[in-house]
Amino acid sequence: MAVPEQTREVTMDKITSLAKRRGFVFQSSEIYGGQSGAWDYGPLGIELKNRIQRFWWKEMTQLHDDIVGLDAAILMHPRTWEASGHVENFTDPLVDCKKCKMRFRADQIDQDKLAQKICPECGGELTETRKFNLMFKTNIGPVDDGSGLIYLRPETAQGIYVNYKNIVQSNRMKIPFGIAQVGKAFRNEIVTKNFIFRTCEFEQMEMQYFVKPGDDVKFFDYWREQRWAYYQKLGVDMKKLRWHQHGKDELAHYAKDAYDIEYEFPMGFKELEGVHNRTDFDLKRHQEYSGKDLQYIDQDNGNERYIPYIIETSAGLTRQLLMLLCDAYEEEKVADKGNDDDWRTVMKFHPELAPITVAVLPLMKKDGLAELAQEIRQGLKQDYATDYDQAGAIGRRYRRQDEAGTPYCVTIDYDSKENGTVTVRDRDTMEQERVHKDELSSYIRGKIKNYTRK
Numbered sequence: 001m002a003v004p005e006q007t008r009e010v011t012m013d014k015i016t017s018l019a020k021r022r023g024f025v026f027q028s029s030e031i032y033g034g035q036s037g038a039w040d041y042g043p044l045g046i047e048l049k050n051r052i053q054r055f056w057w058k059e060m061t062q063l064h065d066d067i068v069g070l071d072a073a074i075l076m077h078p079r080t081w082e083a084s085g086h087v088e089n090f091t092d093p094l095v096d097c098k099k100c101k102m103r104f105r106a107d108q109i110d111q112d113k114l115a116q117k118i119c120p121e122c123g124g125e126l127t128e129t130r131k132f133n134l135m136f137k138t139n140i141g142p143v144d145d146g147s148g149l150i151y152l153r154p155e156t157a158q159g160i161y162v163n164y165k166n167i168v169q170s171n172r173m174k175i176p177f178g179i180a181q182v183g184k185a186f187r188n189e190i191v192t193k194n195f196i197f198r199t200c201e202f203e204q205m206e207m208q209y210f211v212k213p214g215d216d217v218k219f220f221d222y223w224r225e226q227r228w229a230y231y232q233k234l235g236v237d238m239k240k241l242r243w244h245q246h247g248k249d250e251l252a253h254y255a256k257d258a259y260d261i262e263y264e265f266p267m268g269f270k271e272l273e274g275v276h277n278r279t280d281f282d283l284k285r286h287q288e289y290s291g292k293d294l295q296y297i298d299q300d301n302g303n304e305r306y307i308p309y310i311i312e313t314s315a316g317l318t319r320q321l322l323m324l325l326c327d328a329y330e331e332e333k334v335a336d337k338g339n340d341d342d343w344r345t346v347m348k349f350h351p352e353l354a355p356i357t358v359a360v361l362p363l364m365k366k367d368g369l370a371e372l373a374q375e376i377r378q379g380l381k382q383d384y385a386t387d388y389d390q391a392g393a394i395g396r397r398y399r400r401q402d403e404a405g406t407p408y409c410v411t412i413d414y415d416s417k418e419n420g421t422v423t424v425r426d427r428d429t430m431e432q433e434r435v436h437k438d439e440l441s442s443y444i445r446g447k448i449k450n451y452t453r454k
Ligand code: ATP
Pocket: 155, 187, 189, 196, 197, 198, 199, 200, 201, 202, 203, 204, 271, 272, 273, 274, 314, 315, 316, 317, 318, 319
């Protein structure tokens, strides 16, 4: 049996190259030289993204009786962004190089070079630091005279705040309750590296939890615990996660307390998700700017009125996908071919998240094995995402599935024709077990249920 040994270093270049090679993520408009800040999710990438999204959705809605979903429009009334503070404050400090024309975030380059106004790329002269608003602007309506100015939303949260009253009324929600939403957000970011970590178009998974003022600290702690537990369930290496509490200088002006969950990516610990106590800032501002009464009326407590506090959990879907690519990636030295130098690249996704759950592989195309394999795949399709591969040597096919992160490979051989049994190869251990084809589906279900990463 193969014994995995020693793993090699995971780099962002390796992740990027595997993602392209196996159809997880492609550069946007690559044939035109690519569009920076935008990426396309290929056949395996969209499966993985959908699974993360479903996992998050189930966790936040199905498993929490007091949370409901929403899908708000990307285009919102422009006053929304005045109320939220984005028009005024959603800026990054930027500097330009007068020589090579590159633009940098002033807080992300060498501070000595910044002080001396020296370009970190070409040594040319840098401009003064300027504030640059990150919102994308466009026009709505038939007239292009500026009166139809509208923004692509830079976060999904505001769609939740402006619908809070609708949801209280239509769904008879009682505080405390939450609203969950997954959707696209757009920020005109300066993006130069780290693959899909920071992009101009991305997806967020946000849940805003409305509480009575005074209960905010209790629920803030509760949601920090819940969000930490979520990553445990996702099967991530918990040693690579840590909390980062915002210091006084980092805290948004409206926030009472804020923590980020950070993951150790190949380029170091970086933010994955924020858990924020946003106080009553958001609803107060929307009340002020819209002129609508956004107070909650507590009918169980003598019609007490108040503006709820909001605890926010804000995660990046595309950033979680990058985390899972990094976390799952392993290079192992294996001896299953009797060759000391044989390495395999294997994506050890949790089976619930893997883009393909079962691959069906006939040992040979001939002698009716391919037909039997197709029949077996047909039987598994209702329960699992399946793949079928009959091209090339079986060892090569296993390696292809390892790179895709397929946890189970079912191989059909001559014995299968004789007695109806097939082999199931476990991706992580590379061990094979013989199982009767009629028990295959429940056997795989059991393996998924009891999965722990090896
Ligand atoms: P940063 O300070 O790094 O710009 P942020 O603190 O502004 O990020 P939030 O506004 O709190 O980020 O967004 C919540 C989550 O959305 C982040 O934790 C991250 O997972 C995701 N996110 C934010 N901006 C981007 C982006 N440009 N590309 C991909 N994901 C993003």
